[in-house]
Amino acid sequence: MILALFSILAALLFAPFLFGVINRTKALFAGRTGQPLLQMYYDLYKLGNKGVVYSHTISWVFRVYPVLALAGMLLVLLLLPQGGHVALLAGPGDLFALAYILALVRFFNVIAALDTGSSFEGMGASREVQFSALAEIAFLLGLCTLACVTGSYSLSGIYTQLSYSAWLAHGAVFLLIAIAFFIVFLAENARIPVDDPNTHLELTMIHEVMILDSSGPDLAFLHYASALKFWILGSLLIGLLFPIHTGYGLIDVAFAWLGLLVLAVSVGIVESIMARLRLLRVPQLLVSASVFSFVALIFLLR
Amino acid sequence: MTLFLAGLAVIVCAGTLSLLTQSFHRLSMIAGGLGVSVGSAIWVIPACQSLFQNKTLAVQWAWGIPQGSLILEIDPLSAFFLLPIAILSALAALYAMGYLRGHKNAVGAHWFFYSLLAGGMALVVTARNGLLFLIAWELMSVASYFLVTFEDEEPGVIEAGRTYLIATHIGTAFLFVLFVLLGQESGSLDFAHFTLPHASPWWAGTLFLLALIGFGTKAGLVPLHVWLPEAHPAAPSHVSALMSGVMIKTGIYGILRILPYIGTPPAWWGMLLIGLGLLSGLFGILSALAQTDIKRALAYSSVENIGIIALGLGIFLIGQAAGAPLVALLGLAGALLHVLNHACFKGLLFLGAGSVLHGTGTKNMERLGGLMKTMPWTGTLFTLGALAISALPPFNGFLSEWLIYLGALHGQDLNTASLIIPLFLGIAGLALIGGLALACFTKLVGIVFLGEPRDPKVHAHETHILMRLPMLLLAAGCLAIGLAAPWVQALLQPVLADSLGLAPDVVSAQLQPATAWLAYLPWLALGLFSLMAVLTALRWVLLRKRTIAQAGTWDCGYTRPTARMQYSGSAFSQPILLYVQRILQKGNLRIPQGFLPTAASWNEEAADPVQRFLVRPVYECLVWSTAKLRWIQHGRLQWYVLYIALTLVVLLIWKFR
Numbered sequence: 001m002i003l004a005l006f007s008i009l010a011a012l013l014f015a016p017f018l019f020g021v022i023n024r025t026k027a028l029f030a031g032r033t034g035q036p037l038l039q040m041y042y043d044l045y046k047l048g049n050k051g052v053v054y055s056h057t058i059s060w061v062f063r064v065y066p067v068l069a070l071a072g073m074l075l076v077l078l079l080l081p082q083g084g085h086v087a088l089l090a091g092p093g094d095l096f097a098l099a100y101i102l103a104l105v106r107f108f109n110v111i112a113a114l115d116t117g118s119s120f121e122g123m124g125a126s127r128e129v130q131f132s133a134l135a136e137i138a139f140l141l142g143l144c145t146l147a148c149v150t151g152s153y154s155l156s157g158i159y160t161q162l163s164y165s166a167w168l169a170h171g172a173v174f175l176l177i178a179i180a181f182f183i184v185f186l187a188e189n190a191r192i193p194v195d196d197p198n199t200h201l202e203l204t205m206i207h208e209v210m211i212l213d214s215s216g217p218d219l220a221f222l223h224y225a226s227a228l229k230f231w232i233l234g235s236l237l238i239g240l241l242f243p244i245h246t247g248y249g250l251i252d253v254a255f256a257w258l259g260l261l262v263l264a265v266s267v268g269i270v271e272s273i274m275a276r277l278r279l280l281r282v283p284q285l286l287v288s289a290s291v292f293s294f295v296a297l298i299f300l301l302r
Numbered sequence: 303m304t305l306f307l308a309g310l311a312v313i314v315c316a317g318t319l320s321l322l323t324q325s326f327h328r329l330s331m332i333a334g335g336l337g338v339s340v341g342s343a344i345w346v347i348p349a350c351q352s353l354f355q356n357k358t359l360a361v362q363w364a365w366g367i368p369q370g371s372l373i374l375e376i377d378p379l380s381a382f383f384l385l386p387i388a389i390l391s392a393l394a395a396l397y398a399m400g401y402l403r404g405h406k407n408a409v410g411a412h413w414f415f416y417s418l419l420a421g422g423m424a425l426v427v428t429a430r431n432g433l434l435f436l437i438a439w440e441l442m443s444v445a446s447y448f449l450v451t452f453e454d455e456e457p458g459v460i461e462a463g464r465t466y467l468i469a470t471h472i473g474t475a476f477l478f479v480l481f482v483l484l485g486q487e488s489g490s491l492d493f494a495h496f497t498l499p500h501a502s503p504w505w506a507g508t509l510f511l512l513a514l515i516g517f518g519t520k521a522g523l524v525p526l527h528v529w530l531p532e533a534h535p536a537a538p539s540h541v542s543a544l545m546s547g548v549m550i551k552t553g554i555y556g557i558l559r560i561l562p563y564i565g566t567p568p569a570w571w572g573m574l575l576i577g578l579g580l581l582s583g584l585f586g587i588l589s590a591l592a593q594t595d596i597k598r599a600l601a602y603s604s605v606e607n608i609g610i611i612a613l614g615l616g617i618f619l620i621g622q623a624a625g626a627p628l629v630a631l632l633g634l635a636g637a638l639l640h641v642l643n644h645a646c647f648k649g650l651l652f653l654g655a656g657s658v659l660h661g662t663g664t665k666n667m668e669r670l671g672g673l674m675k676t677m678p679w680t681g682t683l684f685t686l687g688a689l690a691i692s693a694l695p696p697f698n699g700f701l702s703e704w705l706i707y708l709g710a711l712h713g714q715d716l717n718t719a720s721l722i723i724p725l726f727l728g729i730a731g732l733a734l735i736g737g738l739a740l741a742c743f744t745k746l747v748g749i750v751f752l753g754e755p756r757d758p759k760v761h762a763h764e765t766h767i768l769m770r771l772p773m774l775l776l777a778a779g780c781l782a783i784g785l786a787a788p789w790v791q792a793l794l795q796p797v798l799a800d801s802l803g804l805a806p807d808v809v810s811a812q813l814q815p816a817t818a819w820l821a822y823l824p825w826l827a828l829g830l831f832s833l834m835a836v837l838t839a840l841r842w843v844l845l846r847k848r849t850i851a852q853a854g855t856w857d858c859g860y861t862r863p864t865a866r867m868q869y870s871g872s873a874f875s876q877p878i879l880l881y882v883q884r885i886l887q888k889g890n891l892r893i894p895q896g897f898l899p900t901a902a903s904w905n906e907e908a909a910d911p912v913q914r915f916l917v918r919p920v921y922e923c924l925v926w927s928t929a930k931l932r933w934i935q936h937g938r939l940q941w942y943v944l945y946i947a948l949t950l951v952v953l954l955i956w957k958f959r
Contacts, residue, residue: 123873
């Protein structure tokens with residue numbers, strides 16, 4: 001209980017730091033010094049102290065979205081087992097709730113983008129719904145296969161029972177699911193090869209273009225929410241890759257954070273060595289993630 | 303039971319009165335509308351009595367028709383279907399009073415058939431005699447046919463009505479055979495006396511397929527759905543709400559009612575239903591995405607939701623076949639709850655689409671936009687309905703899909719790969735359907751209600767309070783069922799116990815631990831709302847001394863952006879439909895030709911592949927071959943009498959041979 005609260009607090013404090021790590025990694029690869037590691041915190045502070053500009057076109061949807069996005073991510077943290085420990089609101093079937101709360105945020109993300117009446121934001125919204133629908137299969141099927149391996153029905157059940165001995169028994173299954181999760185993780189967090197967070201052309205963006213008209217505290221909320229989403233989906237991947245259970249709660253949680261740092265570095269590496277895929281190729285990548293999840297299931301049941 | 307009959311009497315009297323006073327528009331309207339709403343609201347009481355006190359109410363009369371007696375009965379299963387029929391009939395009738403105000407046609411006939419439809423549906427779910435069931439079934443189908451063709455001055459309505467009438471009768475033909483076969487052995491058409499004619503699995507399978515085709519046509523399972531996207535857009539919106547919300551569910555009811563009489567299900571029934579469910583779900587939602595007509599999109603989304611219900615039923619059957627009561631319970635609970643939920647949100651959405659049509663004069667979403675400002679009530683309520691149908695927490699759709707997911711996930715207990723794979727494919731399919739439903743409903747909300755108006759010729763106005771109130775109640779219902787998650791199980795318990803033949807306490811002992819997590823759901827919703835309140839307050843504090851400026855939407859440097867530059871609905875769904883374009887859409891390309899290029903154009907429209915490649919060729923074949931027999935029909939009465947006499951003689955010879 002205290003450990004779970006502690007994990008949530010840590011997520012709230014450290015999530016923006018991971019973006020600093022990614023940027024530093026990319027800077028090192030490019031031979032630059034790069035932004036300070038704490039740049040995102042400065043950005044959030046700066047945005048929080050700014051005024052806001054609203055379009056003439058918007059309705060209540062656009063104003064509700066930033067608030068709902070952050071609130072939704074905070075709720076998901078209550079369901080998230082971190083460091084192999086039981087989450088606050090754990091129970092059979094919570095994995096579907098996690099996926100659908102993320103979908104609730106996405107729904108508002110998309111209609112808030114359409115609310116501005118901008119063709120660019122409409123374009124981003126259209127791509128978002130296409131990619132996320134495909135990513136959903138890989139994600140849920142992967143989680144359910146993990147549930148099948150561990151004989152449990154909840155996220156906390158899955159992640160407390162994953163261990164290296166289970167890796168020895170079901171290595172292929174776990175590896176395939178980890179690959180699927182990594183693809184979903186990159187797609188859902190709008191990273192290369194699916195989306196480029198640093199692009200400067202609205203026509204090519206997905207996530208960034210959908211928040212083009214947000215400003216001030218609204219934008220701060222949205223940036224913070226996307227940092228939390230990175231933390232949440234990253235934790236699900238790290239919990240699978242590094243299932244370290246030492247018996248000391250704090251040490252396990254510390255390992256999970258370390259894992260997230262490693263993940264941030266590897267995202268930085270992927271972004272440095274890969275180009276973005278053509279938009280028409282992205283669905284193929286996501287379908288292949290679903291196929292990985294499905295093959296994992298077949299391996300398990302063979 | 304007296305209350306049920308009283309409600310039926312009130313409805314039929316109100317409908318008849320409205321028909322008789324048809325020349326006095328106002329009187330006819332009030333008599334019909336109020337009478338039908340009050341009459342169907344009365345049904346809520348016996349339905350709740352049966353559901354909450356787990357009672358079976360029944361009446362029985364002898365009647366002159368051979369084979370059985372006139373039996374009406376409300377057991378928990380009937381009550382569970384009667385409840386949405388009662389609520390939605392009442393609310394849609396209220397809505398119709400606003401919708402038909404100032405309608406140029408006389409409304410008496412409308413109310414008469416509306417009352418017959420409501421009464422017919424109620425009789426279908428309470429009848430316990432095969433013949434009575436079929437009579438009620440026909441009453442319901444024919445009454446709804448007249449309602450579909452109510453606005454017959456609009457183009458295409460007559461054809462849509464005809465498609466519906468033919469399809470529904472083809473379905474009924476299969477039901478005739480089903481009931482005759484079921485009644486054959488026992489010599490009685492009373493449900494209670496039904497016995498299996500032969501205990502062989504082939505017979506049971508045949509009966510199951512007959513039921514699936516007969517009831518599946520009404521429910522709109524692919525590929526039997528062809529009438530659905532034709533009839534729903536043609537009907538007045540409150541009738542679409544009633545047909546889509548509850549009438550097509552009588553097909554689901556029929557399957558559930560008949561299942562116990564045709565024996566224990568083998569696993570392939572479940573797999574077939576899961577397959578049909580996934581097919582209907584994917585096909586329905588992709589077709590919905592391809593539409594530009596709001597009501598047609600909603601009609602296809604009904605096909606999708608029937609698919610989800612069929613998926614739940616498939617999980618139920620697999621659970622029963624494998625002897626895993628928990629899987630069966632969760633699947634059936636999800637399917638049943640989705641029936642109730644779909645009545646709530648699809649009713650709401652169709653009423654919302656009706657308000658859009660009423661307020662703007664068009665249901666083509668490419669001409670709409672920005673209605674949230676001119677129709678704030680309709681827009682907000684429609685958005686809530688869209689959230690609910692996309693199965694997003696804390697609304698009710700999430701609850702039923704969650705139960706179905708959990709049922710499939712519990713498939714891992716079965717330890718048989720050949721059963722786990724279909725169940726887990728169900729999970730994967732439902733995940734994809736959910737993602738596509740999100741795409742479809744963000745499109746509907748975003749294109750119709752948000753952004754800028756696309757067509758300056760469309761002038762929108764908010765609708766009458768009588769049209770908003772039923773929508774408000776339905777939206778409240780969607781949220782209330784979602785928030786009541788921990789208690790909904792109690793509502794389902796008697797139905798589940800009856801259908802599985804278990805004791806109610808066994809059911810709750812099985813379900814309680816498996817669905818314990820639902821207790822958190824109201825707290826999650828409360829947490830969501832309070833976090834949103836806190837964050838809104840935080841934003842207010844942060845912005846207190848700052849400027850809140852208004853400006854145009856960021857236009858990337860264009861000097862004269864217009865509303866026509868917005869993303870259109872077709873553009874929004876195009877990337878998803880790219881892969882199924884050849885199947886779902888029909889395009890018309892005209893390329894420039896010659897040395898001085900002529901005009902070029904490209905248009906595409908959604909076209910149902912089942913209609914195009916299956917139904918139409920068969921229909922044309924039939925028309926061609928029956929045209930050869932037209933000489934029999936010449937309009938001379940004596941000859942017709944001779945035909946009848948000859949037929950009787952042949953029948954007599956056959957009987958005494």
